[in-house]
Amino acid sequence: MSPSPWPRQSRHFALFFFAYFGYVGVFSPYASLFFADKGMSAPQIALLVSMMQIMRIFGPNVWGWAADHTQKRVLLLRWTAGAAALSFIGMCFGSGFTSFLLLMVAVNIFISAQGPVSEALMLSEMQGDLSRYGQLRLWGSVGFIVVVTLGGYLLDWFGVGFMPWIALTLLTGVFMVTLRMRESLHVHRVCDGPSVLALLRRREVIAFFLSTFLMIAAHASLYVFYSLYLAQVGYSKSLIGWMWSLGVIAEIVFFYYQAPLFRRFGVRRLMLASLLLAVLRFAMIGWFAQSLAWLLLAQVLHAATFGTHHSASVATLQRWFAGPLQARGQALFTSISYGLGGSLGALALGIAWDKISPASIYFIAALMALGAAAAAALSYRWQADRESGK
Numbered sequence: 001m002s003p004s005p006w007p008r009q010s011r012h013f014a015l016f017f018f019a020y021f022g023y024v025g026v027f028s029p030y031a032s033l034f035f036a037d038k039g040m041s042a043p044q045i046a047l048l049v050s051m052m053q054i055m056r057i058f059g060p061n062v063w064g065w066a067a068d069h070t071q072k073r074v075l076l077l078r079w080t081a082g083a084a085a086l087s088f089i090g091m092c093f094g095s096g097f098t099s100f101l102l103l104m105v106a107v108n109i110f111i112s113a114q115g116p117v118s119e120a121l122m123l124s125e126m127q128g129d130l131s132r133y134g135q136l137r138l139w140g141s142v143g144f145i146v147v148v149t150l151g152g153y154l155l156d157w158f159g160v161g162f163m164p165w166i167a168l169t170l171l172t173g174v175f176m177v178t179l180r181m182r183e184s185l186h187v188h189r190v191c192d193g194p195s196v197l198a199l200l201r202r203r204e205v206i207a208f209f210l211s212t213f214l215m216i217a218a219h220a221s222l223y224v225f226y227s228l229y230l231a232q233v234g235y236s237k238s239l240i241g242w243m244w245s246l247g248v249i250a251e252i253v254f255f256y257y258q259a260p261l262f263r264r265f266g267v268r269r270l271m272l273a274s275l276l277l278a279v280l281r282f283a284m285i286g287w288f289a290q291s292l293a294w295l296l297l298a299q300v301l302h303a304a305t306f307g308t309h310h311s312a313s314v315a316t317l318q319r320w321f322a323g324p325l326q327a328r329g330q331a332l333f334t335s336i337s338y339g340l341g342g343s344l345g346a347l348a349l350g351i352a353w354d355k356i357s358p359a360s361i362y363f364i365a366a367l368m369a370l371g372a373a374a375a376a377a378l379s380y381r382w383q384a385d386r387e388s389g390k
Contacts, residue, residue: 010136012181013122017140019173020114025144026151026166028052029244032228033237035100037160044097046350049224051104052111053342057335059112064120064331073121073327074181076113081175084110088171091164112339114174116330119314121181123330134311138255141307145248152241160237196328199320204386207379211372212313212337215275217345218282218368219305221361224346226285229358233289243295247302254307262315268380271312275373278305279366286362305369313337319383 035045063080067073087106094100122136151166199205230240254261262270281301288294313333321329345368349361 009125009181010132012177013118013136014139016118016174016177016181017137018143019170019177020118020143021140022143022147023167023170023174025147025244025248026163026170028223029148029227029240030151030155030160030163030237032224033155033160033231034163036228038095038100040097040100042354043350045228046224046346046353048097048100048104050220050343050346051101052108053220053339053346055105055108056112056339057343058339059109060116060331060334060339061328063113064116064327064329067117067120067327068325072183073117073124074178074183077117077121077181078175078178080110080113080117081171081178084114085168085171085175088164088168092168111171112334116334117327119330120327123314123318132259133314134255134258137311138252141248141252141255145245145252148244148248149241152238156237196321196325196332199325200332202320202382202386204379204382205320207375207382208316209332209336211275211375211379212333213341214368214372214375215278215305215309216337216341217348218278218365218372220342220345221282221285221349221365223342225349225353225358225361229285229289230295232358243299246296247299247306250300250303251307254303255311258307258311262311267312267315270308271316271376271380272373274304274308274312275369275376277301278309278369279373281305282362282366282369286359286366289359316379 031049032045035048040048063076067076070076084107087103087110090099090103091107094103122133147166147170151163154162154166227240227244230243231237235243265273278301281298281304284294284298284301288298314330317329317333321332345365349364352361352364
């Protein structure tokens with residue numbers, strides 16, 4: 001079988017993902033260390049970092065509606081990327097909980113547009129053929145791994161206070177890439193299928209979003225607390241950076257080879273496998289934090305718990321939210337999973353960190369992932385029932 005052609009603007013998508021996830025690679029792993037260095041308590045850190053998710057509850061739905069309604073996705077990306085970079089300048093000079101909280105709100109309301117709208121733009125150009133999706137999306141993982149690895153060394157050398165300057169440089173890069181992007185040639189203005197509200201009333205869609213909510217809530221144990229957890233155990237910042245990098249290397253390998261895997265095993269099997277492996281991964285981190293070998297194995301499972309789960313989620317969403325609903329479908333996925341799931345997960349796990357123990361949050365995360373697997377199994381069963389007319 002001959003390979004599918006690359007979508008138009010593939011180079012721009014690759015550069016965009018590299019810069020955008022490079023920003024995530026320096027901010028997500030090291031923000032907790034940065035705020036701790038500024039004197040914030042664990043609950044304050046949880047609230048500050050959760051602003052990334054809280055703003056995703058509202059922002060993506062507004063941006064998604066605007067993108068689908070106007071079909072001006074590139075223009076929207078351009079304005080929000082510029083506004084995010086300008087807002088982030090304050091992070092380089094801020095001090096105190098209140099100022100950081102206001103800055104996190106301002107920055108992340110604009111950043112919340114970047115993920116769902118860029119994915120919707122790329123999916124529109126792919127016209128339903130996702131065989132090149134992983135090979136483009138992996139450039140985000142490459143950006144993440146390069147920045148998270150170099151960031152660890154830079155912060156060891158210059159101190160964690162240097163982190164905002166790296167992040168600002170990458171956000172500026174995101175904005176520069178959007179200046180080269182062009183609107184998709186494939187415009188969808190009429191929706192002949194069910195509306196968004198009608199889709200959200202379907203039990204299989206409800207179960208799917210419940211599953212993604214629980215899965216990303218569980219991942220708050222990584223995105224918010226993993227670096228702090230390893231630092232408390234005694235690992236250096238540079239080693240913490242390499243641990244993040246290992247997980248992303250595994251993710252890159254999956255993204256590159258995902259097309260034949262999905263053809264062979266299907267979306268349902270890979271989704272359920274990713275959720276069950278997440279249960280194992282979180283339990284391993286909780287039990288074996290003192291063992292580098294076990295932590296390395298747990299990081300390799302990132303290929304399944306993020307890479308496989310993300311691609312299977314995008315493929316599942318395409319069954320319901322395609323064409324003129326594309327941006328809103330991606331926005332709902334971002335809002336419900338990363339917004340609600342990520343923020344509530346971070347707050348709940350932050351309380352557990354203080355009241356029980358740091359290790360306890362990973363056992364709670366394992367239970368969340370188990371619940372996500374059960375909800376996903378129901379979603380696919382009900383979807384099959386609908387398709388068979390039951």
